[in-house]
Amino acid sequence: MASLSDVADICTILSLPFAVVAYLVTKNRFSSWWKQWNKYIIIVVYILTLVGIYRLGWLTWIYISIEIPVWLIILIVLIGLFIIVFFPYFIEEEEACPEYLKYKNDVIQSILCQWKYNDDGTINNASLAYFCANKNCSSRLEAGVTPMFDDYLEISCPHCGFSKKFDLSVSDFNRRIIMEIERRLRTSEYKKRLKELEAQ
Numbered sequence: 001m002a003s004l005s006d007v008a009d010i011c012t013i014l015s016l017p018f019a020v021v022a023y024l025v026t027k028n029r030f031s032s033w034w035k036q037w038n039k040y041i042i043i044v045v046y047i048l049t050l051v052g053i054y055r056l057g058w059l060t061w062i063y064i065s066i067e068i069p070v071w072l073i074i075l076i077v078l079i080g081l082f083i084i085v086f087f088p089y090f091i092e093e094e095e096a097c098p099e100y101l102k103y104k105n106d107v108i109q110s111i112l113c114q115w116k117y118n119d120d121g122t123i124n125n126a127s128l129a130y131f132c133a134n135k136n137c138s139s140r141l142e143a144g145v146t147p148m149f150d151d152y153l154e155i156s157c158p159h160c161g162f163s164k165k166f167d168l169s170v171s172d173f174n175r176r177i178i179m180e181i182e183r184r185l186r187t188s189e190y191k192k193r194l195k196e197l198e199a200q
Helices: 004-024 027-055 070-090 170-186 189-199
Strands: 105-108 111-117 123-132 142-145 153-156 163-166
Touching (some): 105 170, 105 189, 111 170
Antiparallel strands (some): 105 111, 142 153, 153 163
């Protein structure tokens, strides 16, 4: 059996690589670093643990002979545990898509609005696009200032003739649309709209 000094020696040896890793990896980078290297670290620690236990003489009893060698039983058990515990780390599973990210279009102000999301989940303002809400048309809408009334924004369909005026500039209109989308997201109204849109 190993003495306390043997255990202390092993801990001292193992502390060196961990100290080097702690020095090279800052706190801010730890999350991404761990995500990239955790499976390799776990495998190395697993192997070192088995080797350390064997070198300490804690596995001498596995050589006891029975109909099936004890070491073979232990090996099978360890392999089974390894597969159950660590195999998921080797599978690159796609993260579950939050439900709200499916909400990417809706009719707002009688206009079919479409948008995308940034990587952080916020709405990508530049992706905002407007289409005719008429199902038999669905043409992209055009925006312009009405003649003689510079304060009015006119959004029209070049295909079916749909037209609607707003007492807003283009930038203000876009901002209002974004605000309405955010409101529906925050109030969870989008869940009801998703069901309605899927039923259409």
